[in-house]
Amino acid sequence: xxxxxxxxxxxxxxxxxxxxxxxxxxxxxxxxxxxxxxxxxxxxxxxxxxxxxxxxxxxxxxxxxxxxxxxxxxxxxxxxxxxxxxxxxxxxxxxxxxxxxxxxxxxxxxxxxxxxxxxxxxxxxxxxxxxxxxxxxxxxxxxxxxxxxxxxxxxxxxxxxxxxxxxxxxxxxxxxxxxxxxxxxxxxxxxxxxxxxxxxxxxxxxxxxxxxxxxxxxxxxxxxxxxxxxxxxxxxxxxxxxxxxxxxxxxxxxxxxxxxxxxxxxxxxxxxxxxxxxxxxxxxxxxxxxxxxxxxxxxxxxxxxxxxxxxxxxxxxxxxxxxxxxxxxxxxxxxxxxxxxxxxxxxxxxxxxxxxxxxxxxxxxxxxxxxxxxxxxxxxxxxxxxxxxxxxxxxxxx
Amino acid sequence: xxxxxxxxxxxxxxxxxxxxxxxxxxxxxxxxxxxxxxxxxxxxxxxxxxxxxxxxxxxxxxxxxxxxxxxxxxxxxxxxxxxxxxxxxxxxxxxxxxxxxxxxxxxxxxxxxxxxxxxxxxxxxxxxxxxxxxxxxxxxxxxxxxxxxxxxxxxxxxxxxxxxxxxxxxxxxxxxxxxxxxxxxxxxxxxxxxxxxxxxxxxxxxxxxxxxxxxxxxxxxxxxxxxxxxxxxxxxxxxxxxxxxxxxxxxxxxxxxxxxxxxxxxxxxxxxxxxxxxxxxxxxxxxxxxxxxxxxxxxxxxxxxx
Numbered sequence: 001x002x003x004x005x006x007x008x009x010x011x012x013x014x015x016x017x018x019x020x021x022x023x024x025x026x027x028x029x030x031x032x033x034x035x036x037x038x039x040x041x042x043x044x045x046x047x048x049x050x051x052x053x054x055x056x057x058x059x060x061x062x063x064x065x066x067x068x069x070x071x072x073x074x075x076x077x078x079x080x081x082x083x084x085x086x087x088x089x090x091x092x093x094x095x096x097x098x099x100x101x102x103x104x105x106x107x108x109x110x111x112x113x114x115x116x117x118x119x120x121x122x123x124x125x126x127x128x129x130x131x132x133x134x135x136x137x138x139x140x141x142x143x144x145x146x147x148x149x150x151x152x153x154x155x156x157x158x159x160x161x162x163x164x165x166x167x168x169x170x171x172x173x174x175x176x177x178x179x180x181x182x183x184x185x186x187x188x189x190x191x192x193x194x195x196x197x198x199x200x201x202x203x204x205x206x207x208x209x210x211x212x213x214x215x216x217x218x219x220x221x222x223x224x225x226x227x228x229x230x231x232x233x234x235x236x237x238x239x240x241x242x243x244x245x246x247x248x249x250x251x252x253x254x255x256x257x258x259x260x261x262x263x264x265x266x267x268x269x270x271x272x273x274x275x276x277x278x279x280x281x282x283x284x285x286x287x288x289x290x291x292x293x294x295x296x297x298x299x300x301x302x303x304x305x306x307x308x309x310x311x312x313x314x315x316x317x318x319x320x321x322x323x324x325x326x327x328x329x330x331x332x333x334x335x336x337x338x339x340x341x342x343x344x345x346x347x348x349x350x351x352x353x354x355x356x357x358x359x360x361x362x363x364x365x366x367x368x369x370x371x372x373x374x375x376x377x378x379x380x381x382x383x384x385x386x387x388x389x390x391x392x393x394x395x396x397x398x
Numbered sequence: 399x400x401x402x403x404x405x406x407x408x409x410x411x412x413x414x415x416x417x418x419x420x421x422x423x424x425x426x427x428x429x430x431x432x433x434x435x436x437x438x439x440x441x442x443x444x445x446x447x448x449x450x451x452x453x454x455x456x457x458x459x460x461x462x463x464x465x466x467x468x469x470x471x472x473x474x475x476x477x478x479x480x481x482x483x484x485x486x487x488x489x490x491x492x493x494x495x496x497x498x499x500x501x502x503x504x505x506x507x508x509x510x511x512x513x514x515x516x517x518x519x520x521x522x523x524x525x526x527x528x529x530x531x532x533x534x535x536x537x538x539x540x541x542x543x544x545x546x547x548x549x550x551x552x553x554x555x556x557x558x559x560x561x562x563x564x565x566x567x568x569x570x571x572x573x574x575x576x577x578x579x580x581x582x583x584x585x586x587x588x589x590x591x592x593x594x595x596x597x598x599x600x601x602x603x604x605x606x607x608x609x610x611x612x613x614x615x616x617x618x619x620x621x622x623x624x625x626x627x628x629x630x631x632x633x634x635x636x637x638x639x640x641x642x643x644x645x646x647x648x649x650x651x652x653x654x655x656x657x658x659x660x661x662x663x664x665x666x667x668x669x670x671x672x673x674x675x676x677x678x679x680x681x682x683x684x685x686x687x688x689x690x691x692x693x694x695x696x697x698x699x700x701x702x703x704x
Contacts, residue, residue: 105665105666107665107666107668108665110445110668111445111664111665111668114444114445114446132444135444136444204565210651212666213666246652249650249652250568250650251568251650251651251652252650252651252652253650253651263541263542263543263544264542264543265541265542265543265567265568381443381444382443384443384666384667384668384669385441385667385669385672387667388662388663388666388667388669389476391662391666392476392477392480392654392659392662393476395651395652395653395654396476396479396480396483396653396654
């Protein structure tokens with residue numbers, strides 16, 4: 001039976017491929033035809049042909065085209081975390097084939113790279129795993145001279161953070177927060193701090209990320225402790241406290257907590273920037289609250305694994321996709337905190353429909369206090385099994 | 399050389415099983431050996447393995463805190479509870495699947511020959527869809543504002559009854575429903591095969607000898623279909639022991655099963671040594687249950703009716 005499904009899928013793919021390949025050349029031949037008309041009518045300077053993707057997006061030219069010899073680029077990125085136009089434009093501009101693998105957790109990415117035998121050119125680690133990767137020799141230093149322009153255009157608030165002083169290994173990609181979300185139509189006593197989540201009125205009405213570090217982290221915060229503590233006594237206290245939260249939990253979901261919120265299965269919980277923004281667009285009653293104890297801050301970054309076989313293509317990719325007239329696409333596809341200042345300026349002038357809501361929403365345009373007050377998850381090394389055991393006990397104790 | 403190959407039956411046999419043997423050794427025996435070695439090792443802070451010989455991982459699994467001694471306060475049945483929970487869920491699922499699959503298989507096996515293929519086809523059609531997508535479909539059905547509550551609400555409205563949407567999704571029952579649904583076809587097919595093979599003359603003989611329907615079923619049909627039930631049980635029970643996707647999606651990740659535990663060790667906890675020990679324990683436990691089960695009921699081979 002699986003075989004049948006396989007053939008169906010294959011034939012569907014082939015038909016799709018045929019349509020694509022039929023469209024491709026047609027679109028490509030249209031453009032030079034239009035372009036050749038222009039010089040004939042106007043001057044003798046040939047206008048460069050426009051590069052257009054299959055979706056009709058006009059690829060901007062690279063601000064500075066790099067000399068590269070690689071014909072391939074191996075990306076290892078988060079699931080659905082790259083605008084589709086980037087890949088097509090990069091291939092059209094540089095003639096490089098992009099191989100694209102995805103992961104859905106830092107741990108998955110780390111395990112794969114740590115096992116060795118991979119040949120990725122770029123990965124997207126989140127802050128806390130960067131230090132671990134550097135320590136394990138999994139990353140190589142970035143050649144900042146090749147990316148001077150990009151470095152200069154970044155918001156300094158997202159640069160030079162403690163997980164990578166001087167941005168020796170990483171370049172900020174997107175940032176965000178983990179905080180409280182509630183449905184104002186259904187919650188009469190809105191939470192303002194993490195400690196409020198223990199309110200018995202919320203019994204069986206909440207969704208939490210299935211992320212042991214973050215959930216244990218905010219529990220530690222309610223007790224007045226460091227969310228990265230390695231003290232077994234404090235963790236034991238956090239366990240007792242967290243067990244009391246369990247009756248309020250309807251589900252844990254790290255993939256898409258907004259789904260249960262929008263579907264009305266739960267009325268409040270915790271989620272991250274992008275999910276909160278999308279939930280709010282779906283239903284304005286959803287309100288995102290930065291708890292007074294401090295939200296959890298995170299930042300995804302580009303990094304280059306040691307021994308990347310196509311480093312030249314990787315630098316070209318970073319320089320090209322991070323330039324403002326490319327990176328604004330992130331505002332359209334992934335409404336997180338955008339650390340690329342030049343891209344925001346570009347969107348302000350050219351994409352006011354995206355820039356307006358981005359700036360207006362405290363979810364994406366985070367108040368300075370919320371950032372200053374926030375906490376970052378750090379790797380706890382030896383103490384990690386303690387966290388895991390705590391999590392297993394909390395979930396196993398029913 | 400070639401002549402020898404033509405004549406030597408044993409050599410032919412060896413050559414023919416060589417590819418399978420290579421796969422079994424390369425992808426089963428060797429990884430299993432590595433798992434065993436790693437399970438006796440020690441974790442490093444970054445998730446590496448120090449190859450030593452320590453029983454700590456196994457002690458932790460059975461609930462003894464390493465280095466604490468054999469006092470009662472050192473005993474923590476955390477992981478034993480998780481194993482127990484996984485085992486009960488697997489046994490419940492298997493029992494329910496047998497109860498549901500048997501009548502259906504019986505119905506198909508006794509249907510006119512022309513219809514049988516259509517019915518079997520209908521049993522198999524859902525398998526064309528991806529496993530996970532089928533679980534998500536149950537999510538749509540069971541959620542508070544989902545299809546089932548919609549239908550119930552509509553019916554209640556029709557009858558003028560008050561209706562409060564039922565909380566079905568993210569409960570243990572939802573997990574059980576999803577598990578039973580996912581594994582039902584793997585029980586229907588073997589039971590159908592063994593029922594279909596029963597010679598109708600045996601039923602006539604039973605009737606001639608004065609057996610009523612219930613007696614015929616208990617003395618003829620059931621014993622003759624036991625091989626199907628056994629084969630189906632093995633096909634269902636073993637994968638169910640290790641699976642956690644259904645419980646994660648329909649149960650809202652509120653509980654940890656042995657499958658979750660193992661996965662977490664290799665990812666979030668970065669403790670491959672403990673993960674290896676846990677997967678070996680799971681394997682041993684599954685083997686033990688399967689062993690006693692097949693000792694009692696045979697390995698799905700034909701049992702001659704007494």
